[in-house]
Amino acid sequence: MIHANGELTTDDWKRVFTHARELGVLQLGLSGGEPLVRPDVEQLAAHAHSLGLYTTLVTSGVGLTRHRAATLREAGLEHIQISIQDSDHAVADRIAGLSVVPQKVAAAALVRELGFAFSINVVLHRANIDRVDEIIELAASLGADRLELANTQYYGWALENRNALLPTPAQVAAASDVADEAMRRHRGRMQILYVLPDYHEAYPKPCYGGWGRHYLVVMPDGRTLPCHGATHITTLRFDSVRDHPLRWIWEESAAFQAFRGDAWMQEPCRTCPRKAIDFGGCRCQAFALTGEATNPDPVCTLTPLRTIIDKAVREATGPPAYRYRYIGLETERA
Amino acid sequence: MTLTAASVPVLWRLARLDFDRVRQQRVLLYPEGVVLLNETGGAILDLCDGHRSIGDVAAILQERYHCDVTADVIDYLSRLIERELVRVE
Numbered sequence: 001m002i003h004a005n006g007e008l009t010t011d012d013w014k015r016v017f018t019h020a021r022e023l024g025v026l027q028l029g030l031s032g033g034e035p036l037v038r039p040d041v042e043q044l045a046a047h048a049h050s051l052g053l054y055t056t057l058v059t060s061g062v063g064l065t066r067h068r069a070a071t072l073r074e075a076g077l078e079h080i081q082i083s084i085q086d087s088d089h090a091v092a093d094r095i096a097g098l099s100v101v102p103q104k105v106a107a108a109a110l111v112r113e114l115g116f117a118f119s120i121n122v123v124l125h126r127a128n129i130d131r132v133d134e135i136i137e138l139a140a141s142l143g144a145d146r147l148e149l150a151n152t153q154y155y156g157w158a159l160e161n162r163n164a165l166l167p168t169p170a171q172v173a174a175a176s177d178v179a180d181e182a183m184r185r186h187r188g189r190m191q192i193l194y195v196l197p198d199y200h201e202a203y204p205k206p207c208y209g210g211w212g213r214h215y216l217v218v219m220p221d222g223r224t225l226p227c228h229g230a231t232h233i234t235t236l237r238f239d240s241v242r243d244h245p246l247r248w249i250w251e252e253s254a255a256f257q258a259f260r261g262d263a264w265m266q267e268p269c270r271t272c273p274r275k276a277i278d279f280g281g282c283r284c285q286a287f288a289l290t291g292e293a294t295n296p297d298p299v300c301t302l303t304p305l306r307t308i309i310d311k312a313v314r315e316a317t318g319p320p321a322y323r324y325r326y327i328g329l330e331t332e333r334a
Numbered sequence: 335m336t337l338t339a340a341s342v343p344v345l346w347r348l349a350r351l352d353f354d355r356v357r358q359q360r361v362l363l364y365p366e367g368v369v370l371l372n373e374t375g376g377a378i379l380d381l382c383d384g385h386r387s388i389g390d391v392a393a394i395l396q397e398r399y400h401c402d403v404t405a406d407v408i409d410y411l412s413r414l415i416e417r418e419l420v421r422v423e
Binding site for chain 2: 024
């Protein structure tokens with residue numbers, strides 16, 4: 001998390017939202033770190049609503065008091081997403097680094113009561129994927145309208161911990177079956193989105209619908225990225241909304257141009273019909289695993305680079321001993 | 335699910351219709367998603383109020399467009415039902 005005094009001001013954010021709407025953006029996610037750390041989230045939500053943006057607050061749920069939730073509702077915030085680490089409280093505490101489960105339950109009740117659209121997001125990994133059925137039932141009991149089950153994407157700290165986090169193929173297959181069955185059972189009440197783990201797939205994901213095509217991220221310090229993971233590509237420099245209009249960054253900045261179209265692609269991507277589907281996969285993953293961001297995403301079985309993924313899957317049998325990162329909130333065990 | 339003229343469609347509680355001034359186009363907004371609507375799509379969804387049946391919707395549109403649109407309305411709504419954006423009560 002960027003330190004508070006390095007963050008964009010309220011007026012900066014309002015200007016960015018206005019410019020985003022002018023570019024055609026319709027969906028806004030207020031995330032962080034933890035967006036509720038900022039005292040002006042209510043003002044920002046109100047401005048976004050006045051522009052016609054559909055706004056989601058992505059929060060841990062901690063710090064969502066009745067007063068703040070009610071003010072956000074009046075401001076026009078429509079959707080709240082709360083992250084949950086696990087259905088098993090002891091495991092959840094270990095991963096979150098804080099004892100937060102009761103606070104999340106209270107936040108969920110408030111979100112329901114005030115009539116927000118309510119999503120729960122759970123990141124799956126080896127230590128919790130076997131309890132995906134319990135996680136689904138927990139989300140249903142909390143009254144979620146949507147549940148996003150997202151398998152861990154391996155860059156940054158998750159890549160450092162990959163041997164502890166990557167599930168086995170058998171775990172992935174079992175979890176997919178459970179998710180499929182639950183999707184049918186909860187249909188009409190709770191929408192379940194199960195994001196398959198790409199290491200266990202034959203082809204890469206069309207990351208965010210393609211680089212610089214549909215999506216942008218403005219960081220708390222103003223740097224603007226084509227996706228959340230893009231700063232891991234250390235060969236790129238990301239321009240800031242402090243220095244440039246958002247439209248210029250979107251249309252002309254070097255970072256956003258870097259992987260648009262197909263001129264940057266190497267073989268087999270450049271002549272592959274799948275490039276229209278997956279755009280060569282994830283640039284961050286290509287860079288993290290091969291050191292070259294223009295390489296095909298190594299997940300793709302059409303590239304010899306796939307051996308990197310297969311080797312990682314074979315070797316991911318280590319004990320779940322994590323290297324933690326502590327960000328933002330102080331914890332007693334830090 | 336089989337849709338008939340008697341089915342009563344309604345937008346998902348979490349979806350709402352809006353007008354995008356930038357694109358000059360109707361849109362259906364919902365958590366983490368958008369459907370850009372053409373004129374007929376918008377006209378169909380405007381009429382899906384949870385009270386009118388598909389037959390009622392088609393009759394109103396038939397008067398407007400001077401042709402039988404029942405099959406088109408069923409086809410259009412089926413696709414949105416598949417995506418859980420429209421529910422049948």
